[in-house]
Amino acid sequence: MDNSFASLPPAFYTRLMPTPLPSPYLVGVSAPAAQLLGLTPADVAASLDVVIGNTVPERALPLAAVYSGHQFGVWAGQLGDGRAILFGDVATEQGPMELQWKGAGMTPYSRMGDGRAVLRSSIREFLCSEAMHALGIPTSRALAVAGSDQGVMRETAETSAVVVRMAPSFVRFGSFEHWYYRQKNAELKVLADYVIERFYPALREEANPYRALLEEVTRRTAHLIAHWQAVGFMHGVMNTDNMSILGLTLDYGPYGFMEAFDANHICNHTDQQGRYSYANQPQVGHWNCYALAQALLPLIGEVDETQAALDVYQPEFAAKLDELLHAKLGLSVLDQHFDTDRALLDDMFAMLEGVDFTLFFRRLSGVRAADASGDEPLRDLFIDRAAFDAWAERYRARLRAEQSDDQARTLAMNQVNPKYVLRNYLAQVAIEKAQNKDFSEVERLLAVLQRPYDEQPEHEHYAALPPDWASHLEVSCSS
Numbered sequence: 001m002d003n004s005f006a007s008l009p010p011a012f013y014t015r016l017m018p019t020p021l022p023s024p025y026l027v028g029v030s031a032p033a034a035q036l037l038g039l040t041p042a043d044v045a046a047s048l049d050v051v052i053g054n055t056v057p058e059r060a061l062p063l064a065a066v067y068s069g070h071q072f073g074v075w076a077g078q079l080g081d082g083r084a085i086l087f088g089d090v091a092t093e094q095g096p097m098e099l100q101w102k103g104a105g106m107t108p109y110s111r112m113g114d115g116r117a118v119l120r121s122s123i124r125e126f127l128c129s130e131a132m133h134a135l136g137i138p139t140s141r142a143l144a145v146a147g148s149d150q151g152v153m154r155e156t157a158e159t160s161a162v163v164v165r166m167a168p169s170f171v172r173f174g175s176f177e178h179w180y181y182r183q184k185n186a187e188l189k190v191l192a193d194y195v196i197e198r199f200y201p202a203l204r205e206e207a208n209p210y211r212a213l214l215e216e217v218t219r220r221t222a223h224l225i226a227h228w229q230a231v232g233f234m235h236g237v238m239n240t241d242n243m244s245i246l247g248l249t250l251d252y253g254p255y256g257f258m259e260a261f262d263a264n265h266i267c268n269h270t271d272q273q274g275r276y277s278y279a280n281q282p283q284v285g286h287w288n289c290y291a292l293a294q295a296l297l298p299l300i301g302e303v304d305e306t307q308a309a310l311d312v313y314q315p316e317f318a319a320k321l322d323e324l325l326h327a328k329l330g331l332s333v334l335d336q337h338f339d340t341d342r343a344l345l346d347d348m349f350a351m352l353e354g355v356d357f358t359l360f361f362r363r364l365s366g367v368r369a370a371d372a373s374g375d376e377p378l379r380d381l382f383i384d385r386a387a388f389d390a391w392a393e394r395y396r397a398r399l400r401a402e403q404s405d406d407q408a409r410t411l412a413m414n415q416v417n418p419k420y421v422l423r424n425y426l427a428q429v430a431i432e433k434a435q436n437k438d439f440s441e442v443e444r445l446l447a448v449l450q451r452p453y454d455e456q457p458e459h460e461h462y463a464a465l466p467p468d469w470a471s472h473l474e475v476s477c478s479s
């Protein structure tokens, strides 16, 4: 095991060891994540001491990286890996993957924190990382989660856990902001060169590789957020220290999937102003790229060039979202339908208010082009049936302009509209069982979420509307 990040000068991190936890137990393993590393779940289970951070793999060089960032729009100064420890990278068929423990103890960047993560939030990160991957959305992965009964204090007493997560890199926008705000241009350049060399080698040939880097990261971020919007994912804490330089979904905290549609929904109870609401995510993504642009300005050199790189955000986001929404509706993007499609989509979102987001799109594939005979299950989701009927007629008219027949379209739509997403209450059920040492639901739920587009008749209830008690669930930054 190597640690490429450790090839950077020592100013970028602090070498340290994880702090052991007593009597660890395995909570869950992701078989596909293990497979990527050439391991079986049994191999991972046999290495429980490594998963929890009590044993450091041979040749690993554990370290905590320094970064800064804007939190809720305000410059927060130095942050850094306060509870994540990078221990090395492993070659995989998708290129080298860095491995981190999250929750493995204090680091010099822990500030007021205890360096720990609770079982609840660790299960949420584990499940959602793998669920997002299965949905086809760029994300950090999670190999395994292990727990220990060592207590940690949050709003109430909870127990500790560690997630082993993986990504080609955990470098964040805030990693660049860190050096920019300290006016350390030499370090800024070292970091940018490292990222280009390792993750964007094609950009070395560009006239201005730093401008090209900004443009590419901006494009990836725009695409990532289009994916989030299309699947109804809300990140909850889109601070610049949670924005990946590779355009991955990073840091699963108080996230949520849209249930009863409300464009202004805020999934993070701590976010009282709704800065990170569903509707605001695209704009915040742009704002965050702006913060990165500011940090890269000394390397790019020209304000106009920097602005031009940033300007790709809006058109890239709009085009990607349009493409994804068209696919969700089983429509092709055709210029001659531009205006009707715009109106069809706008009116769809207006009509969707209060309707379950995931069920709506999944059931949409049952609509037939010729008549209303396939409408029923979808129509049942609406209180205002007349409004639905009127929209469905327009949708049908538009479907008739497509080449595809109903059957082919249904199949294609079911490949892009998931049946199973990680609803908060599903995670909650798994968490409560796990808190009583029953990890079977973590395993079952993970297996369901790893095939989100498949009909799984035996797991139909995982696709159902949330129960009444779920409306009282609140997730916050506390983790």
Ligand SMILES: Nc1ncnc2c1ncn2[C@@H]1O[C@H](COP(=O)(O)OP(=O)(O)OP(=O)(O)O)[C@@H](O)[C@H]1O
Pocket (backbone or CB within 6 Å): 079, 080, 081, 082, 083, 084, 109, 110, 111, 112, 113, 114, 115, 116, 117, 237, 241, 242, 250, 251, 252, 253, 479
């Ligand atoms: N319990 C804790 N102990 C120490 N540091 C913490 C703790 N919780 C959060 N932090 C630190 O506070 C900052 C912001 O927290 P945030 O919840 O966004 O990150 P995180 O979930 O810990 O980590 P990551 O972004 O690596 O997934 C990060 O620098 C993080 O390391």
